[in-house]
Amino acid sequence: MAPNETDDTTTAGEVEEPRAGRRRAARYIVPVTVMGVAAATIGLVPALADSGDPDLPDITAAQLIEKIAQSDVERLSGTVKITTDLGLPDLGGLESGLLSGAAGGEDGEGGSSADPSGRLTELASGTHTLRVAADGPDRQKLSLLENAAEYSLIHNGKDVWGYDSASNEVYHATVDEADTKERSAQRPPATPKDFAEEALKAVDDTTSVKVDGTAQVAGRDAYRLVVEPKQSGSTVGAISIAVDHETGMPLKFTLTPAGGGSAVVDVGFTKVSFDRPDASTFRFTPPKGAKVTEDTEQDRAHGGFGGKPERGPKPEEDLAKGLDGLRMLGEGWNTVATFDTGTGAGLPTEEAGGDLGGFLGSLGDQVKGDFGKGTVFSTRLVNALITEDGTVYVGTVTKDALVKAAEAGK
Numbered sequence: 185m186a187p188n189e190t191d192d193t194t195t196a197g198e199v200e201e202p203r204a205g206r207r208r209a210a211r212y213i214v215p216v217t218v219m220g221v222a223a224a225t226i227g228l229v230p231a232l233a234d235s236g237d238p239d240l241p242d243i244t245a246a247q248l249i250e251k252i253a254q255s256d257v258e259r260l261s262g263t264v265k266i267t268t269d270l271g272l273p274d275l276g277g278l279e280s281g282l283l284s285g286a287a288g289g290e291d292g293e294g295g296s297s298a299d300p301s302g303r304l305t306e307l308a309s310g311t312h313t314l315r316v317a318a319d320g321p322d323r324q325k326l327s328l329l330e331n332a333a334e335y336s337l338i339h340n341g342k343d344v345w346g347y348d349s350a351s352n353e354v355y356h357a358t359v360d361e362a363d364t365k366e367r368s369a370q371r372p373p374a375t376p377k378d379f380a381e382e383a384l385k386a387v388d389d390t391t392s393v394k395v396d397g398t399a400q401v402a403g404r405d406a407y408r409l410v411v412e413p414k415q416s417g418s419t420v421g422a423i424s425i426a427v428d429h430e431t432g433m434p435l436k437f438t439l440t441p442a443g444g445g446s447a448v449v450d451v452g453f454t455k456v457s458f459d460r461p462d463a464s465t466f467r468f469t470p471p472k473g474a475k476v477t478e479d480t481e482q483d484r485a486h487g488g489f490g491g492k493p494e495r496g497p498k499p500e501e502d503l504a505k506g507l508d509g510l511r512m513l514g515e516g517w518n519t520v521a522t523f524d525t526g527t528g529a530g531l532p533t534e535e536a537g538g539d540l541g542g543f544l545g546s547l548g549d550q551v552k553g554d555f556g557k558g559t560v561f562s563t564r565l566v567n568a569l570i571t572e573d574g575t576v577y578v579g580t581v582t583k584d585a586l587v588k589a590a591e592a593g594k
Contacts, residue, residue, distance in 0.1 A: 238398045238405040240429050245393045248409050248427055249384060255377075255432035261317040261465070262402065262456035264375055268309050268449040271564035296477035298346040298355035300337050303328065316375060317461040325466055340466040344479075347468065354470045357479035376451050380425045380434035383411060390414050390516025401426045401435040402453040413517035417585035418442060419565050420517060431458065441564045442582075448565050513577075513593040520579035520589040525570075549583065554591040 243251070297303075306312065306328065315327040328335040333350035339359075346355035387393055396410045406426040413420055419442050426436035436452030470476050510523040548559035551569065558571035560583050567586045568578040577590045 238400060238429070240398050240405060240407060243395055243407060245395050245409065248395055248407055249387070249393070251432035252380060252384065252409075252425075252427055252434060257377075257431050257433045257458060258320045259318060259460045260433075260456060260458050261461045262315075263454045264314040264316055264451065265311070265454050266307060266314065266449065266451045267311040267447070268307065269446060269564065270309065270448060270566075296346075296348075296353050296355050296475070297351045298335070298348040298353040298477065299479075300346050300355065303335050303337075303346070303348070317465050319461055319463075319466065323466040336468075338466055338468050340468070343468075345468045347470075347474075352471060352474045354474045354476040355479065356470075356476060376425070376434040376437040376453065379437040379439075379451055380427075383423050383425070383437070383439070386517070387411065388516060390518075396424075399426050399436075401428075402456045404435060404456065405429040406435055415517050417581050418517040419567070419580045419582055426452070439565075443564065445564070511593070513589050514579075514581075518579070518581050518585060518589070520577050520581060520586060520593070522575060522577045522590070522593055525574040525576060551583075551587055553587055558590070560586065
């Protein structure tokens with residue numbers, strides 16, 4: 185049965201007001217990483233694969249969104265599969281190094297292969313299998329399974345541990361209650377629930393939201409919630425969220441690009457249990473002979489469970505400080521962020537930058553307009569324009585829409 189298939193479209197006016205204040209700043213479904221010369225956003229998309237069509241009671245889109253908001257699942261364990269395909273050019277592993285270096289501090293070194301600041305950036309591309317477990321706000325564990333190795337990030341009370349079995353290295357930090365709350369709001373998304381919450385912040389009058397049938401995910405009955413832009417010009421095709429019928433917890437999240445093809449990212453549980461995990465799941469003792477790095481002097485501005493954040497400005501204040509004159513152009517799904525890099529110049533030319541300048545230029549498309557000349561770097565979801573005067577425009581919009589936004593914003 186497909187509940188309310190024929191007429192179940194809603195807009196922000198029909199959804200409860202508590203989300204209204206979060207919409208304007210939530211146009212980016214996933215974290216945006218500017219890799220020195222190009223901005224790359226992790227788009228989140230799992231194509232929902234049905235293993236059944238359960239017969240569930242009718243529910244409206246507004247009711248299903250509220251069900252998600254009221255979901256209070258704090259205890260679970262399971263396996264999550266995540267596949268990310270932004271369509272980035274093959275740089276022979278260079279992009280992974282850039283991401284890890286950016287996360288590891290100004291010197292580009294993370295200090296330990298077990299430091300979560302570098303390891304969690306691996307989720308930005310490829311296919312990964314995660315084991316996750318949680319028992320309230322003080323105990324969580326995430327394990328990234330690799331070939332003949334495993335990386336685990338464990339939060340247990342005041343302790344945060346990272347362990348890389350391949351190198352036998354351990355990362356350790358301590359947090360207090362305030363630190364835990366602050367960092368949990370900044371950690372990168374790793375489960376369908378994380379992604380769904382970010383996506384639903386984008387619901388406004390430019391958005392169509394509907395319930396589109398039912399599915400079975402990880403052996404559980406679920407509703408399908410579909411979120412689509414009403415505007416043309418967005419690179420986002422649709423977001424599909426499988427919502428557990430009993431708990432209201434998102435079990436699978438899919439973002440497909442407007443250009444068609446496979447999902448940009450596929451995130452979903454393959455196994456899940458809402459029973460309390462055994463307490464031993466969150467205990468960790470460094471193995472004999474392991475190199476242990478205490479997080480005392482390293483850069484602490486990374487996400488995940490861990491890291492004891494330095495006291496100071498809030499993340500949004502840091503962002504505004506680091507990006508000269510950050511502005512948002514346009515509205516809805518066609519919103520474009522723009523800022524000045526402060527360099528006064530764009531990418532190095534082939535004449536000035538030699539092989540590097542030519543290489544960087546070959547990765548993008550040359551464009552011109554009222555803003556002058558620039559280079560557009562594209563993924564399947566995000567386009568970024570860097571002008572010759574060092575201004576950056578980035579958004580989940582097509583190249584043509586990005587150029588028009590840059591001209592209008594000049």
